[in-house]
Amino acid sequence: MTNDPEDHSFSEGQGFDDPYEGFDIDPPELTVDTDEVDPVDSHAVADLLDEENVASDSVDAATLVDVGLDYIRINRHEQATEALERAARYADDERVEQEAWINKGVAHAELEEYDAAIGSYREAINLADDSEHAATAETNLAYALWEFGRTEEALEHAERAVELDPRFGQAWYNRGFFLNERGLAEEALNAFDNAIRLGYRSADLLEEKAIALEHLGEDERAEEVAEQAEEMRSENEQELLDDRLQE
Numbered sequence: 696m697t698n699d700p701e702d703h704s705f706s707e708g709q710g711f712d713d714p715y716e717g718f719d720i721d722p723p724e725l726t727v728d729t730d731e732v733d734p735v736d737s738h739a740v741a742d743l744l745d746e747e748n749v750a751s752d753s754v755d756a757a758t759l760v761d762v763g764l765d766y767i768r769i770n771r772h773e774q775a776t777e778a779l780e781r782a783a784r785y786a787d788d789e790r791v792e793q794e795a796w797i798n799k800g801v802a803h804a805e806l807e808e809y810d811a812a813i814g815s816y817r818e819a820i821n822l823a824d825d826s827e828h829a830a831t832a833e834t835n836l837a838y839a840l841w842e843f844g845r846t847e848e849a850l851e852h853a854e855r856a857v858e859l860d861p862r863f864g865q866a867w868y869n870r871g872f873f874l875n876e877r878g879l880a881e882e883a884l885n886a887f888d889n890a891i892r893l894g895y896r897s898a899d900l901l902e903e904k905a906i907a908l909e910h911l912g913e914d915e916r917a918e919e920v921a922e923q924a925e926e927m928r929s930e931n932e933q934e935l936l937d938d939r940l941q942e
Contacts, residue, residue, distance in 0.1 A: 756786035760795050767802055775802035776811075783818070793822045797832050800839065809843040830860035834869050841873065849873055857886075864895025868903075875903055880910035898928040 759782035766775035779799035786792035800815035816836035820829060833856035841849040850873040856866035871886030887904040890896075901924035908917035 754781070754785040756782045756788070756791050756795065759785070760791060760798065763795070763798055763802070767798065767805065770805075772802040772805045775799070776806075789822055790826065790828070793819045793826060793828045793832070796822070797828055797835065800832075800835055804835070804839055804842070807842075809839045812839040813843060825859065830856045830863050830866055833859060834863065834866045837869050837873070846873065846876060850877070862893055864890045864893035867893065868895055868897070868900050871900075871907070872903055875907055875910075878910070880907040883907045884911065896927075898924045898931065901927060 759778050763775045763779035763782060766772070766778060776799050779795045779802065783792050783795035783799065786795060796815050796819035800812040800819070803809070803812035803815060813836060816832050816839060819832040820836065823829060833852045837849045837852040837856065840846070840852060850870070853866065853870040853873050856863060857870050860866060867886045867890035871883040871890065874880075874883035874886060884904065884907040887900055887907065890900060901920050905917045905921040905924060908914075908920060
């Protein structure tokens with residue numbers, strides 16, 4: 696498993712209308728007295744966005760989630776965590792609040808702040824452990840726990856993700872990865888095959904599947920799958936290079 700952004704599951708934000716006109720995370724009612732606040736103070740907005748100063752009904756939490764997602768997409772993860780925490784704080788819709796906590800966890804994970812990521816995912820799960828976002832929270836929590844060195848807990852949450860949503864391909868991949876780590880190759884192989892059947896396919900998955908096959912003594916199949924993984928990784932790298940050349 697790598698720290699590639701593909702390891703994380705993002706909720707689907709609402710996006711922006713076309714044409715894109717930019718965004719502003721401040722409520723329109725929020726004004727700053729420059730006689731009292733240094734305009735270059737990086738904490739000024741965060742301090743002003745307080746429940747005592749801004750009415751909760753003046754903050755569009757769903758829009759703030761979209762802002763946080765856009766920050767993640769442009770690799771401004773610290774700003775993403777701030778926007779998403781505000782979204783969670785002001786959300787009056789449990790679904791929006793849960794989405795905000797999950798994506799805040801993703802941003803922390805991108806910063807390798809796994810303890811904070813774990814906390815965010817747990818907040819999301821505590822809100823509703825059987826909602827449409829719960830499986831995403833569980834599988835992301837499993838990944839963060841593994842990165843934090845808590846591998847046994849990681850498998851438990853990977854199992855929980857599959858229970859919540861048996862059609863969630865990435866959850867099956869995570870489950871297979873943790874089973875592979877514990878030497879349970881046959882169970883891991885079944886999990887990888889389930890992930891592929893559900894449409895989840897990546898170079899990392901194929902590499903892990905090759906490891907499981909090798910442990911089961913199926914060396915010829917393992918070699919074939921490893922070659923597929925290498926081909927897919929090369930194709931992905933070429934596509935990335937082509938995209939950069941077109942920019």
